[in-house]
Amino acid sequence: MTPDHKHRILILGASGFIGNALYKELCSYFSTFGTYHVTNPAFELNKHFFQYRVEEDDIFEILEAVKPSIIISCLRGDFHAQVIAHRHMAEYVVAHDCKILFLSSANVFDAYSKFPSYEDDKTLSGSIYGHFKIKIENMLMRLPKKKVVIVRLPMIFGTQSPRVKVLKQHIADKTAIEVFPNLIMNVTTDFKLTQQIHYIINRNKHGIFHLGSSDLVHHDDFIMEMVTLITSENVHFKQVYTTNEDRYLAVIPKLNPLPKHLQICSTELLEELNNYMNYNP
Ligand SMILES: NC(=O)c1ccc[n+]([C@@H]2O[C@H](COP(=O)([O-])OP(=O)(O)OC[C@H]3O[C@@H](n4cnc5c(N)ncnc54)[C@H](OP(=O)(O)O)[C@@H]3O)[C@@H](O)[C@H]2O)c1
Numbered sequence: 001m002t003p004d005h006k007h008r009i010l011i012l013g014a015s016g017f018i019g020n021a022l023y024k025e026l027c028s029y030f031s032t033f034g035t036y037h038v039t040n041p042a043f044e045l046n047k048h049f050f051q052y053r054v055e056e057d058d059i060f061e062i063l064e065a066v067k068p069s070i071i072i073s074c075l076r077g078d079f080h081a082q083v084i085a086h087r088h089m090a091e092y093v094v095a096h097d098c099k100i101l102f103l104s105s106a107n108v109f110d111a112y113s114k115f116p117s118y119e120d121d122k123t124l125s126g127s128i129y130g131h132f133k134i135k136i137e138n139m140l141m142r143l144p145k146k147k148v149v150i151v152r153l154p155m156i157f158g159t160q161s162p163r164v165k166v167l168k169q170h171i172a173d174k175t176a177i178e179v180f181p182n183l184i185m186n187v188t189t190d191f192k193l194t195q196q197i198h199y200i201i202n203r204n205k206h207g208i209f210h211l212g213s214s215d216l217v218h219h220d221d222f223i224m225e226m227v228t229l230i231t232s233e234n235v236h237f238k239q240v241y242t243t244n245e246d247r248y249l250a251v252i253p254k255l256n257p258l259p260k261h262l263q264i265c266s267t268e269l270l271e272e273l274n275n276y277m278n279y280n281p
Pocket residue numbers: 012013014015016017018019035036037038039052053054055073074075076077078103104105106153154155156157
């Protein structure tokens with residue numbers, strides 16, 4: 001299939017777990033470019049990839065080289081440097097025919113623990129990570145509405161996700177896996193997320209999207225079920241109680257739901273993982 005020249009997409013953090021899944025999803029349909037941080041010969045040889053260190057490099061140079069019509073921000077790195085980089089991106093977005101899609105997190109609500117959160121709920125965080133995401137969200141929300149997409153994500157579990165890799169490592173090392181019995185959350189996969197973002201781009205959507213599973217799970221039950229898909233051996237779990245009461249960390253759609261086929265429930269996620277494990281034991 002020839003790429004659709006309607007958009008030039010720049011993915012910041014395209015070597016990472018989500019950024020790379022997005023690159024693979026979008027590159028056959030759009031002119032897609034990406035950044036990586038750690039030197040990697042495979043990316044160096046790819047003319048669509050740029051090395052970018054958020055603490056040292058000027059994002060303007062990459063923006064000028066790519067001239068994106070959509071920027072997707074999937075970065076990690078120093079928070080202060082990321083805030084400055086997003087300020088520069090916001091300036092670019094205002095001055096050009098360009099929109100920005102920012103990967104935010106359920107942690108923007110982590111100071112509210114009594115209920116799940118909806119798109120128009122006020123953000124409030126008790127964590128440094130949550131504060132940092134709120135700061136960038138607020139900066140982007142000052143841009144023209146149609147130029148901004150904020151997707152708030154719960155924990156993402158995919159076959160290649162760092163979270164599943166950590167579980168496997170604990171199982172291999174026979175070390176305890178921490179679970180949080182009081183934590184009620186929703187979840188998603190890289191597989192569903194990339195389809196959802198592709199849809200948001202195709203339909204030229206803007207605004208805030210809560211891209212978590214339609215159901216809620218207890219962290220301990222979910223992780224234990226996931227572990228039974230990975231191994232039949234006995235695994236040691238360490239129960240961690242951060243409060244005496246149940247605590248929610250869940251982003252539920254109300255204002256901006258996606259079509260049914262783009263929604264996911266936690267059992268589908270576990271089935272997807274199970275299928276993968278059966279083919280890649
Ligand atoms: N994974 C989740 O469960 C989850 C949940 C909610 C929100 N999010 C958000 O989704 C985004 C992507 O997360 P992810 O899990 O895909 O992260 P990841 O796998 O760690 O990927 C991070 C990306 O940022 C790049 N990077 C790291 N440090 C950098 C630096 N100093 N300068 C420039 N680039 C740097 C990495 O490059 P290298 O590969 O070269 O190191 C990689 O491309 C993040 O903004 C995260 O907050 C993730």
